[in-house]
Amino acid sequence: MFPYPSGTLHLGHLRVYTISDVLARFKHMQGYHVLHPIGWDAFGLPAENAAIERGVHPEKWTLHNIQAMKAQMMAMGGQWDWDRELRTCDPDFYQHTQRIFLMLHERGLAYQAESMVNYDPVDKTVLANEQVDAKGCSWRSGAKVQKIMLKQWFLKIKEFQEPLLKDLDALAENGSWPERVLAMQRNWLGRSEGTELCFDIQTEHPEAKVKPVEVFTTRADTLFGVQYIALSLNHPIVQEIAKQDEALGAFLQRAPDFPPDSREGYLLPNVTARNPVSTILNGNGVSEPLPVYVAPYVLDDYGSGAVMGVPGHDTRDHAFWRANAPNSTIKVVITAKANHTPRPLIAGAKNDKPMVRKGFVAANINGFAGLPSDQAVEEIVTRLQQSGQPIEKTENWRLRDWLISRQRYWGTPIPIIHCNSxxxxxxxxxxLPVELPNLPDRYFQGKTGNPLAEDVKWKKTLCPKCGSSAERETDTMDTFMDSSWYFFKFLTPKDKSPFGSAEVDHGMPVDLYVGGVEHAILHLLYARFISKFLSTTPLWQQGRLVQGEPFKKLITQGMVHGKTYSDPDTGRFLNPAEVDKTNPSAPVIISSGLAPKVSFEKMSKSKYNGVDPGKTIALYGADVTRAHMLFQAPVSDILEWDETSITGVQRWLARVLEISNAPFFPPHLPKTFKPPNDLDQPLIHILASLRHSGALKPATPTHGKPSPFETAEEELISCLKLPEQKLWLKTQETIASVHKSYSETYSLNTIVSDLMSLTNTIEAAPHSSAVTPHLAWHATAHLLRMLAPIAPAVAEEGWETLHKRTSGPIAENPKHHPLLRHNGGPSIFAWGFPSADPDSIRLLDTTMTCVFQVDGKRKFEVEIWKKPPSVTGETETRRWVLDQVAETERGREWLERGEGKLWKISGVADPHPDYIHVPESWQVVAASGGRILNVVSPRGKAGKAGGLP
Structure with missing residues (x-):
């Protein structure tokens, strides 16, 4: 996801762009044509507010920040397609946002309407529902949002609600999108199946013209327990009565100040409702008139702005009823067990809790007693329809049309002209474009609101239809409108149309999209909506084949938390300068000598836990910083940034450079070594070449006898010493594991640990024969190529060193076109990503670890050959394993006849008749296929492998 140009690159930026850069470089190395673009989400309230605070034009502030962040991004070692860079505040870009708006308008999907809207009194602009948090506060300013009536522009996202919901199933396949994001979008779309019905209203207000109140409910089985009706603040009945009822008017004025969880209510005097089930059921209190309340908790846009209050079976209704009718008993009409007559709920009693689950209709409800909830709904609907009541099964959606009007300057102007005629x-x-006027800085000095509404020169124009005087629309678009389609424009950044159809058909959808989960119901939902719309136009004709979904794979990285110090007594957050960190594991508060409380929390200025990635990069280098960031945590988890452990990564990369100097070659050999043209050739080909040159010697002279091996491959493999086999097997297993992590699981943290392990193996590999340096060279070359996406500078340096140390550039024609060039020849990225050799893995996976025990007590473990198929039977298996162990250094230490520890312990000189490596009268037990070898003394429990798992 492209960044908002705040002016400072933080660790969250560094993490998301490191992830995308690593994966883009990997795909480059695989030979793909990769587009890794960059741009700037440059419009919006944050930039305008920051400019107002500084008394400068938002454009100046934004462009300055872009240059600063661009320099910071260059320092982090990333590789972007800067030639496709875009900024949403450029007229060349936002003219296309305006075109897309007009396409929506032409299709009837953009409209203007009077609406009760969310108004931010601090930023002085309207907010979409998605931009108001659960506490009723603005997502940007944090101000308590007000409800006011304004004429606004909307986009009909509800027209696409069915495919927006249904196509989430396709995004769930193979884990393409995180389940958390899918769940958040499903919840926000909020489809619920239920019943729509009407409650007749009786009123003594002669001037009030009241119609039956429409109610949507997902629990029609609880109709027998309705005890009140609640209306929203702007319900037509409420607004009509408020004209005459001063107390109601005062309540409505106070309502915006109520907390989000308010249970305040206003009882409408002389207004009652009638339960529709009273037409089909006598008794049970269903014929009693129902009080009607005005309740802030009822949303204007849920159903018809009215709910039926069932305090016995809904938590919210229960709380409201207890607040407004505290001494009333509460009906219970659904029970957990069939044929049960429940008692009503009494205020203050222990059982005064609603039964919210489905169950069975209570035994005292005539005609419906004992029916399961779902069956009761069907029966109620059928019988009410037969009685002539307006009722039907239907569905309701939480999603509302997208309000895009903003009463601010720094946004895309809405391309509409208002004409009186x-x-x-x-x-x-x-x-097009309708450009923003270039206002002087003084317009932004301490002002809020919309300067466009005050700019008469810009606002006044002529009607395109009739030519008479008219005015431009002064609202600008929500900045999420720009980000809902920007990814299309990267494919044709210079095109005069929004984008070229051929390029888009070839390049879309986006293969991999990386960004935070906080965008789940804002940017990602809007982007899916606009993309689905564009797939119905000539601009993206092939979009229909992918249901108009813009992103194939979504990765949501976790947040970065910083190390936070606080006073254990007061809880006050401490500046790191107040803490003595001489001993990192035992920090001390300088002023008190106490140990501070140490935690990892979301970075903020107030907690003094922010980290400047620029300083970290300057101190340790971009590659160390990138590798450390990836190594610290899985991509989707919260990353607890702890710089005290970064030196471990720094030492590892230094060791990588050391082995790139080919220390495994004897001093006289490096320059005689000629690397192969194909770095990924199978081991068998390498060994055949080494045999031809005389470097590879047979394992055992055959004196002209037929080879004991079944295949030539096995014979070649047998020429390798066991440490050489382990080195090559480790290399190939690492390639397979790392490739999967890069391409399937995206577990980038395990890539770093896998490469660290391979580095250890290369360093520790003993010089077993003349073949060892050749295999170590290949292992090092593979290590550097696998490392390149994560630490490109270290990999390039190591690559150049490795070839200068041996015989220069490998070949004139690299595997891929050099995407990067280096002074020492073709870049490491031109040589592609290594491919695992599955045949060598199969042939080399011939060893296992054997634990040697004496009387069930572990003494040591060694690597031995796996048992061949020709060895059968228990005695042969024991003899095979024992012989293998006895040939190892640790085995000789224990089993060498007369000198080994086992023989000295036994005091016996004669060997066992079946097992010559152990004393007479001792027993041998092999378990787990030879992975455990237990030698049991006559004093031990004969025949039992003590300590076996």
């Missing part, structure tokens, strides 16, 4: 008229395509 013609109404709202679209700006002709030839007149």
């Amino acid at each position: 013609c109404g709202p008229v679209p700006v002709p395509d030839d007149d």
